[in-house]
Amino acid sequence: MDVTEELARDAAARLGFEHYSNDWRALVNDPEIDIIVIVTTNNTHAEIAIAAAKAVKHIICEKPLALGAEQAKEMLEAVQAASVKHAVDVDDEFITMVKFDNGAIGTIEATRNAWGRNNFLTFEIHGEKGSLYFNYERLDELQVCFADDPSDAKGFRTVYTGPATPYGEGLWTIPALCMGYGETKIIETYDLFKAIVEDTSFHQTSRMTIKLN
Structure with a gap:
């Protein structure tokens, strides 16, 4: 149409x-x-x-x-x-305050309008037991850090999407070669169809x- x-x-x-x-x-x-x-x-x-x-x-x-x-x-x-x-x-650009059930608070911000940031939509979660970091420009990667990591190995490590991650069995079967914008729309549509059928x-x-x- x-x-x-x-x-x-x-x-x-x-x-x-x-x-x-x-x-x-x-x-x-x-x-x-x-x-x-x-x-x-x-x-x-x-x-x-x-x-x-x-x-x-x-x-x-x-x-x-x-x-x-x-x-x-x-x-x-x-x-x-x-x-x-x-x-x-x-939405592509927003900022909002978020309050979680356990009392933790944070902000969500995103923009596609900043110079030098092509699609730099990110989020970070910092908790008692570790931290997570995600960047939309690197859809196949999640940065993870745990509080109980050995002192000589502190810092973020990279976890890649693949067959073992949610929806991975229906996408590419090679780790770090799963997710693109098209795949996110496929997943969205799959979830909607599944919700309708079930x-x-x-x-x-x-x-x-x-x-x-």
């Missing part, structure tokens, strides 16, 4: 789709469609998501979820009333977004 009919038609021909449309309402109301992926302009997310929920469609919405907290709340109420699975892709919760929900905001 594209608001420009020519682009929608060309994409359908190029990617092998039987149908195309330049009207999102046609997709929402199509009984053959079960999932709506919203990647439209930000000011249309709420209208499309609420309409899709009323049509009992499962939903993935591109960030930002809504134009404000009240609008996001309306979207959440719509998907909850329809009992559909729903997810929102994370009627279980989907971990990336709009409730998470509202809570963080």
Whole structure:
């Protein structure tokens, strides 16, 4: 679907789709469609998501979820009333304070706009028994340090993704050659389909977004 009919038609021909449309309402109301992926302009997310929920469609919405907290709340109420699975892709730039159940606090920050940082989305977790560090530019690596490491071996070590890590059995079977941006979307889609089939919760929900905001 594209608001420009020519682009929608060309994409359908190029990617092998039987149908195309330049009207999102046609997709929402199509009984053959079960999932709506919203990647439209930000000011249309709420209208499309609420309409899709009323049509009992499962939903993935591109960030930002809504134009404000009240609008996001309306979207959440719509998907909850329809009992559909729903997810929102994370934002690219944000800062928020996080408080954990055990009382620990921290901040989450991310940006793609800093010069010299191509995709430097990182997080660090420092706890009583060790630390973790992750950098999105190095998707296959997790830096790990334990408090009880020998004094002559203090510091971070690198743990690589592979067949033994979550979802590893469904991706490349070679360690350190598993994860790219495409694979993260495959995992996201797999989790959504699994949640629909098994009627279980989907971990990336709009409730998470509202809570963080």
